[in-house]
Amino acid sequence: MTVKQKRVFSGIQPSGMLHIGNYLGAIQQWVAGQGEKVNFICIVDLHAITVPQEPAALRRQTRELAALLIAAGIDPQQTTLFVQSHVRAHAEGCWVLNCVTPLGWLERMTQYKLKAQKQESVLTGLLDYPILQAADILLYDTDEVPVGEDQKQHVELTRDIAQRFNGLYGETFVVPKPVIRESGARVMALNDPTAKMSKSDFSRGHAIRINDSPDEIRWALKRAVTDAIGSIGFSDEPARAGVNNLLQIYELFTGQSRAAIEAHFVGKGYGALKGDVTEVVVEALRPIRERYEQLNADPDELDRILAIGAAQARAVAEPKIREVMAKVGFVLPTA
Numbered sequence: 001m002t003v004k005q006k007r008v009f010s011g012i013q014p015s016g017m018l019h020i021g022n023y024l025g026a027i028q029q030w031v032a033g034q035g036e037k038v039n040f041i042c043i044v045d046l047h048a049i050t051v052p053q054e055p056a057a058l059r060r061q062t063r064e065l066a067a068l069l070i071a072a073g074i075d076p077q078q079t080t081l082f083v084q085s086h087v088r089a090h091a092e093g094c095w096v097l098n099c100v101t102p103l104g105w106l107e108r109m110t111q112y113k114l115k116a117q118k119q120e121s122v123l124t125g126l127l128d129y130p131i132l133q134a135a136d137i138l139l140y141d142t143d144e145v146p147v148g149e150d151q152k153q154h155v156e157l158t159r160d161i162a163q164r165f166n167g168l169y170g171e172t173f174v175v176p177k178p179v180i181r182e183s184g185a186r187v188m189a190l191n192d193p194t195a196k197m198s199k200s201d202f203s204r205g206h207a208i209r210i211n212d213s214p215d216e217i218r219w220a221l222k223r224a225v226t227d228a229i230g231s232i233g234f235s236d237e238p239a240r241a242g243v244n245n246l247l248q249i250y251e252l253f254t255g256q257s258r259a260a261i262e263a264h265f266v267g268k269g270y271g272a273l274k275g276d277v278t279e280v281v282v283e284a285l286r287p288i289r290e291r292y293e294q295l296n297a298d299p300d301e302l303d304r305i306l307a308i309g310a311a312q313a314r315a316v317a318e319p320k321i322r323e324v325m326a327k328v329g330f331v332l333p334t335a
Contacts, residue, residue, distance in 0.1 A: 006037045006143040009176075011044040011084070011136055012069075014062040015053075016199030019207040020281065021187035023072060023288075024252045029146060031073035039079040040140050040313065041069065046084045046091065046132060050125035063302050068210055070305070071291035080316075082309035084136065089317035093135030094128070096324055100165050101131055110153055134158040139317040141174040152178045169327040187249060190224040193241035211289050214282045221246075221278045232265040232273055234258050243270070246277050253280045 010030060018027070033039060045062055062083060074081055084090050106112065106127050116122045125132075137145055137158050145155045155178035162173040189195045189206050197207040205220045212220070225242040235244050250273075251261055265273060295302060326332055
């Protein structure tokens with residue numbers, strides 16, 4: 001008896017530049033999972049325009065993100081990598097799901113409430129964002145959605161929408177489950193180790209971008225926040241957050257045990273810690289940066305790869321959206 005491979009869907013916005021937190025917290029897991037499951041990775045440019053975007057910048061960032069993902073190990077031969085707007089079923093599915101989702105379900109979303117508080121005028125797309133996300137997931141009969149804790153509520157909403165649609169129109173959607181990434185890969189900001197690294201924070205020294213030059217990496221880590229205690233060891237104490245963050249980066253890049261790392265740094269100062277972390281990060285990112293530069297210099301090749309991914313995604317999403325539309329009662333086109 002053949003066991004059906006589970007399907008996994010992940011989305012990532014083409015906004016900002018990927019940093020080592022994204023790489024260690026998500027991309028490495030995506031790369032490691034290739035071949036074991038059926039993986040879809042979507043560059044969610046439709047989600048990106050829920051806040052104002054400069055068109056030329058959005059196009060550039062979409063290609064840059066594709067290049068970085070491939071350079072970091074995403075293999076288009078094993079993973080369906082595509083751009084969301086290249087598969088129109090996502091927008092079509094969003095509209096149908098809009099019409100079965102109560103407004104109150106959206107208004108209770110924590111991320112919407114937090115973002116709305118920071119804006120004078122809220123775009124409709126920001127409120128509707130979770131339904132588009134639900135369409136992204138449900139179109140591919142997704143079994144698992146790897147997310148951080150902050151996105152778990154969105155996957156739970158997706159489950160509610162799938163179950164509501166199935167109840168109204170019959171079994172149509174697989175009800176996916178969130179898979180929470182391990183907290184051990186939570187990389188904090190170098191200039192404020194109490195906050196996560198962010199793609200949208202462009203202040204120098206905040207994060208290490210995957211395509212940063214060795215000189216830029218050295219500059220950022222040399223100025224990373226530590227403390228006045230002086231000893232080097234893993235700790236959950238808030239006062240030790242900076243040193244702990246550097247040790248965790250070293251741990252995640254080297255794969256060494258914590259006991260071995262602490263033994264390595266016995267009797268050494270913070271200068272040695274920063275120096276060793278720097279060299280480990282520089283060498284780990286070197287091949288990724290070199291491959292990224294090659295890909296980014298050839299937009300035609302990137303577009304070819306993305307076109308193949310979009311065709312693969314459409315082969316799954318279009319039959320599903322036709323099934324959805326038929327169940328809702330639409331007269332389907334015959335050609």
